Amino acid sequence: MTSLFYIEHTNGKVSDQSLKAITAASQIEGDVHGLIVGSNIDEAVAEASKINGLSKLLHLDDAAFDNVLAEKLTQVIFNIAGDYDYFLAAATTTGKNVMPRLAAKLDVSQISEIVAVESADTFIRTIYAGNAIATVQTSDAKKVLTVRPTAFKAATTDSAECEVAKINAENIPSISEFVGEELTKSDRPELTSAKTIISGGRGMQNGENFELLDKVAEKLGAAVGASRAAVDAGFVPNDYQVGQTGKVVAPELYIAVGISGAIQHLAGMKDSKIIVAINKDEEAPIFDVADYGLVADLFQVLPELEQAL
């Protein structure tokens, strides 16, 4: 049995999501090979070759892959698919975009966002926004899986360099092109890898008030998130969204401010180690999952909290 794990990277660094998700691959019997794709990626290749648990690293360094599009990357993986039994990637927007396309080309079902490996063909994943946990078994010979990174501990990158081999781009379709990217600029940590997150909900009333959260976040070195209600109301962009339809996070400390605690939001943060809820409605369901609840007006609490930290 050999697994192929797709490794994501940005600015010369292997993504934290990939390091976590690769741990799931290591729990499957057999060797794990990594695949890393991009243009001028020597730095990331060097780091990836030292990931613990990896026995071989394939890399594709090609200007055509400066930006990785699903149509192209799927073909790259499909070209070498004969050598592998398992195909895994982190359930990031890239993994979610690419892996089902690969699964269909291989004529197999995909198992999405696994949170545990039970055995060679049996995996655990959440359904219904985390309101139910399913144990599923696949009968497909080749298995395509995406992995929820927050469910696994990150692999370290301090092992001896593994075997590194170059692959080439062949039969790459040109039916799509990259136009541009508009990445949210922030000095704060990424939501999915932050140790502390402070999120705002509809109770924030408008986008400007998120500055109150920013100030507290600055003191805590925290990332700022939002509930779907706050995103729907246009307070903040969608990439702030924590929940079933946004990002799934599991930081050490999650502070929910003016968030009622809809099921869809809880699905995205209930695995956090410590949850704090600040809400003036003491009946809000968020208090049912919070370790520490403070029933108070957030507009008073946030400046106080900033001062106290």
Place this chain on the structure above:
Amino acid sequence: MKILVPVKRVIDPYVNIRVKSDQTGVETENVKMSMNPFCEIAVEEAIRLKEAGKAEEIIAVSIGNQSCQETIRTALAMGADRGIHVLTEEKVEPISIAKILAKICESESPGLVISGKQAIDGDNNQTGQMLAALTDMPQGTFASKVEINGDKVKVTREIDGGLQTVNLNMPAIITTDLRLNEPRYASLPNIMKAKKKPIDQKSPDDYGVDVTPRVSILKVIEPPKRQAGIKVENVGDLVEKLKNEAGVI
């Protein structure tokens, strides 16, 4: 141009789901069902493109038991022109759904397929991408903006760090994210009109697709419940507890 919109019938998003006591799945008997919210956004986007003169016909497709007709009727009441119902009692997996849709694409030749990014029951997030692979079409997943220019469609995508824009050759597959639009409610006259719109009934066999599941569900359980903690009196208390009791700041 035709637009094909697959729509899925799911447990209404505002219903609290119940895991069956025999651990075989989630209770769906006597539970309110609705169109998957992401599919509603897909129907809405198709209607807006038609209203903007970019499309002539919208075909809503649903695959599943007899009740899926209601979901197609909802799409027709919103503004889709006709329906295709692929009747099956089997719990059809995304790969088989994608195969059936690929066959429908062969016969209908839509310029766009717009589907939801995921259904809120299985949370798979697969069907659109799989259909794109089977038809060799490009894919614009998690779309927050769709713009047709001649034979290309420019799609702005919600990605982890922000937004990405891609230009796709048509025909193409688009899957919808939340911010793409706000779906309309069907008006009463349109609900009445929808009753007269045609729905073609088909079966997976008509498309030569074997829908036997490859993934079996061994067990479905409730997630472990998180215990509610304590209420603190003020910010001072909170900071003290986070520092000394929880040790997280």
